[in-house]
Amino acid sequence: IPIRKKMIIHRSTRPVILRIFSNSLFALNYSIKTNNQSKLPWTSTESTNQLLKTLNNRGDYERAFRLFDNLIKQNNINIKALLTIIDTCIRSNQIERGRQIELLVNQSTKWKNHIRLQTSLINMYMKYQMIDQGKIF
Numbered sequence: 001i002p003i004r005k006k007m008i009i010h011r012s013t014r015p016v017i018l019r020i021f022s023n024s025l026f027a028l029n030y031s032i033k034t035n036n037q038s039k040l041p042w043t044s045t046e047s048t049n050q051l052l053k054t055l056n057n058r059g060d061y062e063r064a065f066r067l068f069d070n071l072i073k074q075n076n077i078n079i080k081a082l083l084t085i086i087d088t089c090i091r092s093n094q095i096e097r098g099r100q101i102e103l104l105v106n107q108s109t110k111w112k113n114h115i116r117l118q119t120s121l122i123n124m125y126m127k128y129q130m131i132d133q134g135k136i137f
Contacts, residue, residue, distance in 0.1 A: 009065055049080040056084055062090035072104075079114065086120040098124045 048071065055064035068085045071077050082105065089098035102121050105111045 020134055024120055045076065045080075048076070049078070049084065052081055052084045052088075056088045056091065059091075061088055061094070064088045065094075065097065077104075079111070079117065081118055082111065083120055086117070090124050095124070095128055095130075 048067070052064055052067055055061070055067065064085065065088065066078075068081065068088075072079055082101065086098060086101055089095065089101060098121070105114075105117050105121070111117055
């Protein structure tokens, strides 16, 4: 008779395991929805930011831009998403897309004077030697 062992999860690691499980389900669900050309499901901001960062790090820039566009449609943009998408613009050589992000940032009183965002935009322009555009302060 085989003995079945139960996996014991310590109380302190449960939230981490649940978050990993949740992010995995989200990524799977997003992949299925994207392949079916459906709308992006509502998700937590943290998992969306993580997916955006993962797509950027993998070099899947088009999917990162589509995810960001969906965040705009859902009015669910935050600082981390903006910083990641600016980095995506730099990595993918999408300077025009970066300019659109700058317009979005400068239209918002919430983000217009955010130092990290402004620094990321300056870095983007400096990479492409666009010094005049880099003077955003």
